[in-house]
Amino acid sequence: MSVTEQAPAGPPTAPPASPDGAAQEAILRRQSLRESAARTYARALPIVPVRARGMTIEGADGRRYLDCLSGAGTLALGHNHPVVLEAIRKVLDSEAPLQVLDLATPVKDAFITELFATLPGELADRARVQFCGPAGTDAVEAALKLVRTATGRDGLLAFTGAYHGMTAGALEASAGARDVRVTRLPYPQDYRCPFGVGGERGAELAARWTQSLLDDPKSGMPAPAGMILEPVQGEGGVNPAPDRWLRRMRKLTADRSIPLIADEVQTGVGRTGAFWAVEHSGIVPDVLVLSKAIGGSLPLAVVVYRDDLDVWEPGAHAGTFRGNQLAMAAGAATLAYVRENGLAERAGLIGARMLGQLQGLAATYPCVGDVRGRGLMIGVELVDPLREPACHDDAVPGQPPAAPALAAAVQRECLRRGLIVELGGRHSSVVRLLPPLTLTDEQAAAVLDRLADAVASAARDHHG
Numbered sequence: 001m002s003v004t005e006q007a008p009a010g011p012p013t014a015p016p017a018s019p020d021g022a023a024q025e026a027i028l029r030r031q032s033l034r035e036s037a038a039r040t041y042a043r044a045l046p047i048v049p050v051r052a053r054g055m056t057i058e059g060a061d062g063r064r065y066l067d068c069l070s071g072a073g074t075l076a077l078g079h080n081h082p083v084v085l086e087a088i089r090k091v092l093d094s095e096a097p098l099q100v101l102d103l104a105t106p107v108k109d110a111f112i113t114e115l116f117a118t119l120p121g122e123l124a125d126r127a128r129v130q131f132c133g134p135a136g137t138d139a140v141e142a143a144l145k146l147v148r149t150a151t152g153r154d155g156l157l158a159f160t161g162a163y164h165g166m167t168a169g170a171l172e173a174s175a176g177a178r179d180v181r182v183t184r185l186p187y188p189q190d191y192r193c194p195f196g197v198g199g200e201r202g203a204e205l206a207a208r209w210t211q212s213l214l215d216d217p218k219s220g221m222p223a224p225a226g227m228i229l230e231p232v233q234g235e236g237g238v239n240p241a242p243d244r245w246l247r248r249m250r251k252l253t254a255d256r257s258i259p260l261i262a263d264e265v266q267t268g269v270g271r272t273g274a275f276w277a278v279e280h281s282g283i284v285p286d287v288l289v290l291s292k293a294i295g296g297s298l299p300l301a302v303v304v305y306r307d308d309l310d311v312w313e314p315g316a317h318a319g320t321f322r323g324n325q326l327a328m329a330a331g332a333a334t335l336a337y338v339r340e341n342g343l344a345e346r347a348g349l350i351g352a353r354m355l356g357q358l359q360g361l362a363a364t365y366p367c368v369g370d371v372r373g374r375g376l377m378i379g380v381e382l383v384d385p386l387r388e389p390a391c392h393d394d395a396v397p398g399q400p401p402a403a404p405a406l407a408a409a410v411q412r413e414c415l416r417r418g419l420i421v422e423l424g425g426r427h428s429s430v431v432r433l434l435p436p437l438t439l440t441d442e443q444a445a446a447v448l449d450r451l452a453d454a455v456a457s458a459a460r461d462h463h464g
């Protein structure tokens, strides 16, 4: 079993400059006094990172953590990977301008070449790219504007459980927001299937509902400019879409000339076991929304789309920070490293193994309701087996309700054991693992060890 203070194997090996618990406490205190009430990760993770390498983060107090948050899925290669640092240093040493708006540069040219080399062939042959920067939400906005301009329609098809960002349009497309232009469709879920059946049958019913809305002249649905979906919902609680359902969505939209937007902000760059998550199903979307890992830990966001959609006017989607040269260099290096080292396949293999081992946790603890994921996007849903589901819960009849307090306790216990995890899902009751794709077998074992220990401890405290 792991111990709180035990340092994980591997770098960083250098001792902290001044392991200082008092300084850390002071910084945290000032943070709570000076930063916004809207801060998020900082609340659940009261640490002050001062050094990081690979999967390891070191706090100002000298404690080390295995990082399974990875900058919310940004760090495909972990923290400060040598190829990323080298790419950044090369740009700095070359005296290239760092801010160039959307002008052409050799750095950008190389990034686009590397990005296009990774795309599904059918899209790469006819791809256009728009730099949106700096964040994923900017790229979602651009994608929505692109399809609305190209189709002349205004409506949007989006899914339950979706998360696309925090700017106005992206927020409207996300579940939890209401917008008259957005038609909310059921995203297939195995565990909490809205139709109470789960599996292929649940996905089939979800697809049928979508088709009936599209074809019913009295569905009340505004004419859709596009459909936006995540191949695996991340923030929604790690819900992988079945491949067959994705193919249905592709066919339904293609048959009706509705552009399909795949939001791969979180699933992209090998995370799910394929370079792009759409590749599992073989579908080719009309628009790909990309951010997070494509910037190699620095802010970068793009939309890639088929050339016939490229009918918007010059300046239709502008912005000052679209030319981040350091991010493009770091991103190109990351894309190349993932491709050349087969890290997507590696993520698929090690993720499947971890998922298998986590099933054992579900078998041991009734409070582990479900374990699911794809590649290195893994979720463990905590439930309360002793509480009857309330009729307003989204649980399938007989299924235990979500247990957000228990999930938060597991997250705290993980942190005590030197493991950083994220929470997500409808009731923040899903413990999420997003380790870097460079995760070693030993690190995977340590993650599972600490998580199992944390679940055991939290379950004991929770149920007495």
Ligand code: PMP
Pocket: 072, 135, 136, 137, 138, 140, 163, 164, 165, 166, 230, 234, 235, 263, 264, 265, 266, 267, 291, 292
């Ligand atoms: N789309 C998806 C699928 C995401 O997971 C996120 C962020 N978690 C976003 C869009 C928004 O990205 P950002 O936070 O960089 O704006």
